[in-house]
């Protein structure tokens with residue numbers, strides 16, 4: 001059978017990896033796909049570098065629009081990123097009847113509904129395994145492997161940069177700023193790491209997983225996003241003493257009131273497998289009603305791990321492109337006319353337990369005053385640790401772990417606590433998740 005022709009938009013790290021792996025494993029991949037998969041054209045601004053990487057095996061252009069209109073191209077791989085020109089190119093490729101494979105989580109989380117509707121109308125496939133957790137086949141697992149289940153929640157370490165930073169902060173007791181500088185020096189963090197450290201990248205990814213898990217449209221604009229920039233090494237240390245680790249988690253959960261969709265630093269029990277995922281690695285736990293908890297672990301970024309996901313999508317498209325569109329796996333796991341309109345809960349309505357750290361005057365009655373404020377807001381306490389004041393100090397750290405409480409109640413309690421004269425400065429609060437059943 002004649003090869004399927006692929007046009008590659010962007011030959012940076014992932015594009016280069018895709019090219020290399022497709023060449024190296026061409027024979028195995030063709031045995032799986034049923035025919036050869038051949039990159040026939042590459043579009044990149046840096047045509048010289050593109051030529052060097054592809055060793056004259058395909059055509060090189062700096063005009064990406066010519067690729068999405070090329071009648072010879074069956075599948076377009078979009079690895080440009082962002083939602084400017086990438087969106088135009090993807091929509092143009094779809095309009096021209098081409099299947100699209102993309103690693104672009106920002107594009108799908110913010111414009112996925114429009115893109116999937118266009119693809120559906122045109123009868124083409126959009127593969128996006130590489131958009132979430134790099135090489136981990138989490139899209140395939142949630143969309144197909146777990147399709148018997150009513151999915152209850154998903155929690156994931158889905159940003160390697162921040163997991164690397166948190167691991168280093170814990171290991172070395174360093175501040176966020178110090179570790180970020182080191183991560184940038186080593187090339188782990190981007191020169192502009194804003195999307196990573198502010199939780200935006202993880203929010204793009206959990207938005208996609210939420211849509212797949214619950215059969216709802218992408219709703220990135222309703223996600224609650226809090227990054228790790230304000231996290232203090234002190235809290236990582238205290239959490240450790242209490243048997244917890246702090247991870248930046250993307251969480252999506254089904255509740256009777258609606259869907260939770262949030263990214264924030266989270267205390268999780270150190271005994272959970274996911275708490276022990278260190279460095280730049282990614283991991284995702286999916287809780288289904290039939291299967292229970294399943295855990296997926298691997299590299300969430302990098303040339304060949306991400307290429308692994310891109311090529312898996314190429315194989316899927318190659319196998320399925322002649323099938324009747326109605327017989328293909330729906331983009332968001334559920335049939336497009338059966339998506340639910342469950343509301344995404346505002347963060348004030350979300351219930352979690354909390355870690356609170358207060359700096360308090362070291363005098364009798366302090367604990368009683370604090371407990372009274374919490375009791376007035378109907379907040380129960382699970383554990384209290386009072387640290388001894390340092391040598392010559394008359395203030396001490398007080399750590400409280402609460403039972404589950406609606407966020408608006410903890411906010412009200414914290415506002416009252418901060419007004420007490422015995423409480424010095426602001427109260428630090430970090431959400432906790434047991435990640436049990």
Ligand code: HSE
Pocket residue numbers: 158159160161162196201300301
């Ligand atoms: N910047 C991402 C991370 C990788 O640090 O995990 C690509 O999604």
